[in-house]
Amino acid sequence: MQKQRLLLFLILTLVLGAIAIITQLPPRLGLDLKGGSQLTIQALPNEENEVIDAFSLNSLKTVLEKRVNNLGAAEPVIQTVGEDKILVQLPGVNDPTEAERVLGGTAKLEFREQKRDTDAQLQVELQIRSQTELQLELLRQSPTTAEQQAEIARLTESLQNSNQALLELFASVDLTGASLIDARPQPLPNGNNWEVAIVFDSEGGDKFAQLTKEIAGTGRTLGIFLDDVLLSAPRVGPEYAATGISGGRAVISGNFNLDSANDLAVQIKGGALPFPVEVVENRTVGATLGQDSIRRSIYAGLAGLIGVLIFMVAYYRLPGLIADVSLIVYTLLTLASFSLVNVTLTLPGIAGFILSIGMAVDANVLIFERTREELRKGKTLYKSVESGFYRAFSSILDSNVTTLIACFALFWLGSGLVKGFALTLAIGVLVSMFTAVTCSRTLLLFVVLGMPKVRQNPKLFCPNLTVSPKS
Numbered sequence: 001m002q003k004q005r006l007l008l009f010l011i012l013t014l015v016l017g018a019i020a021i022i023t024q025l026p027p028r029l030g031l032d033l034k035g036g037s038q039l040t041i042q043a044l045p046n047e048e049n050e051v052i053d054a055f056s057l058n059s060l061k062t063v064l065e066k067r068v069n070n071l072g073a074a075e076p077v078i079q080t081v082g083e084d085k086i087l088v089q090l091p092g093v094n095d096p097t098e099a100e101r102v103l104g105g106t107a108k109l110e111f112r113e114q115k116r117d118t119d120a121q122l123q124v125e126l127q128i129r130s131q132t133e134l135q136l137e138l139l140r141q142s143p144t145t146a147e148q149q150a151e152i153a154r155l156t157e158s159l160q161n162s163n164q165a166l167l168e169l170f171a172s173v174d175l176t177g178a179s180l181i182d183a184r185p186q187p188l189p190n191g192n193n194w195e196v197a198i199v200f201d202s203e204g205g206d207k208f209a210q211l212t213k214e215i216a217g218t219g220r221t222l223g224i225f226l227d228d229v230l231l232s233a234p235r236v237g238p239e240y241a242a243t244g245i246s247g248g249r250a251v252i253s254g255n256f257n258l259d260s261a262n263d264l265a266v267q268i269k270g271g272a273l274p275f276p277v278e279v280v281e282n283r284t285v286g287a288t289l290g291q292d293s294i295r296r297s298i299y300a301g302l303a304g305l306i307g308v309l310i311f312m313v314a315y316y317r318l319p320g321l322i323a324d325v326s327l328i329v330y331t332l333l334t335l336a337s338f339s340l341v342n343v344t345l346t347l348p349g350i351a352g353f354i355l356s357i358g359m360a361v362d363a364n365v366l367i368f369e370r371t372r373e374e375l376r377k378g379k380t381l382y383k384s385v386e387s388g389f390y391r392a393f394s395s396i397l398d399s400n401v402t403t404l405i406a407c408f409a410l411f412w413l414g415s416g417l418v419k420g421f422a423l424t425l426a427i428g429v430l431v432s433m434f435t436a437v438t439c440s441r442t443l444l445l446f447v448v449l450g451m452p453k454v455r456q457n458p459k460l461f462c463p464n465l466t467v468s469p470k471s
Contacts, residue, residue, distance in 0.1 A: 004450075007442040015329055018336035025339040029091070030346035030420065036091040039100060040281035043084045052084045055266075060277065061086055062266045066229060077344070085280070100279050109177030109268065112170035112223040113211055114233070119219060122169050122233070129162040166230045170223040173211050179204020183268040185261035186251075194261035196252040198268065205248025212236045213244030224268065231267050297350045304354055305331070308361050316368050318460040322443045323364040330360045330435040337427050348421035356428020359403065363436035366392040372462045381458045385444050389437070396436060400429050 043052050043060055057080055064086055068076045077089040114122065136155045139148055181199040188195060200208050215222060217238025224232045234252050236245065252264065309327065312320035334353065338345065345353075371388030379387065403425070410422035448455050 004442050004446040007438065008446060011329065011439055011442065015332055018332040021336040021339050022332065027335065027338040028342065028344045030089075030344045030349065033346060034091045036089065036284070038090070038281070038283045039088045039279055040081065041086045041088065042278050042280045043086075044276050044278055045084075057084065057086070059266045062263075063226065064088060066227065066267075100282050108225075108227050109180065110225045110228075111173065111175040111208065111211060112225060113173050113215055114170050114220040114223055116220065118169045122166070122221070125162055125165050125169070126233075129159065129166065132159045132162060163229045166223075167225065167228050170225070170230075173207065175204060175207040175211060177268075179207065180268070183265045185256070185258065185265045187258075188253075192257070193253075194256040194258050195254075196256065196261050196265045196268070198250055198252065200248040202248065205246070208248070208250065209244035209246040211244070212240050212250075213242070216240040216244065226267055232264060297347065301350065301354050301357075305357060308357065312361065312364070316365075316461075317463060318447070318454070319364075319368045319371070319444065322447065323361065323368070323440060325443060326364065326435050326440040327357070327360060329439050330432055331357070333435065334428050334431045337431060338424065341427070343423060343427070344420065345424070346420045348418065349424040352421040352423075352425035353428055356425055356432060359400070359429060360432035360435060362399070363392075363396045363432060364440055366395050367436065367440065368461075375458050375462045381455055381461065382445075382448050384458070384461070385441075385448055389441050393437065396433065400433050403429050 041060075041064065043057060045052055061078060061080060065078055068078060068088065068090065076091070077087070079087050081087045132155055136152065136159065139152050139155070179200050181201055181204075183196060183198045185194050186197045187193075211222065216236040217240075219235065221233035221235050223230055224234075232252060234254060256264070305327070309324045312323045312327075314320070316323065334356070337343075338353075343349065367388050369388075370391045371384050374384035374387045374391075375381070407422040407426035407429070411419050411426070414422060454460060
């Protein structure tokens, strides 16, 4: 009995924690519920590059992420689709023409020379931009109220002003991404530090040598811009003052680890994408349709839940009532899990959640039917409940494992909304196993052991009980 009390305390703690999480961190809503724009952007091969590899596609994705930030969209979703497409979902952005204009252009990489006597201003502008980017990142991770949306818009405009101010501190030298052949991270010979190696063609190599000769040893920096946004501003050592960095090859060093070196290489490479891009699909979902979908989904979920609760009490009596309590606990824990793992709820995701409610009830049905079988064999109520759980567990486990395998396949091979369905269903199945085996079992044993009148009346668990003669 002491064990059941401890488990009840644990369950109550989890329920209170789940309620706190749900109220403070409501689940994020997807594009089909919140409204916004969805674009599918395809990279097109050309004569020079007939194959688009994973690195080039990842570079394109990085470029698009930076452009999405300029749109001020909260909680955007950007992911690769297949071998040559990028899917961009922009909740809250209802101007598809503007989104297509910003995202569909070819990336522009440019190397610039820092103007004289701008060192102090450069440091100030870099600090302002860094603080603004940090504030924007924190805001985009939290729930987006109307006030937060307004603050995101304000900070996005401030970030654009900072980028423009930084751009004006550098002068163009006519060296663009068209002259860049490659950009890759590479390890240093000693230690764990990394650097980024860049390679130019012959014309670009000559311009780069002239550029580095002008700024070598002066303290001024070499500005690397992508879509007029400063990516990096390395300095050039005085040893290159005579000839500049010649040969068309150079390295950018500066306490990089593997991840940061790869990020910079991907961004630089993204600005030199050798293939054009095309927006092959531009779809807009209205906020009104999203609100209507939410309302209908809530009604459907509540109707299904209430119907199940009534059926369980009517058919299984006292165990059905306990199963209803477990089902409510299951619902709270699942919604809290959605918030904790940052699930974006879509209509298919809600369908997966409702389906998992049915599976949670199914586990209790298996347990109760096994318990009734044990009662009909003449066992005591306590032993029947224990045997019911023991005999039903393997069936529950097999059923849920096969469902989880299907969820894994859908999440791995599917895309977009299919992944959302698979993720919500998988979380629901895992939580339902916990509530069926722990919550339902604890409540049943607590009632049986703690209430003598219940223990002496097994018909509360099995109406019309007739005990089979022992063989």
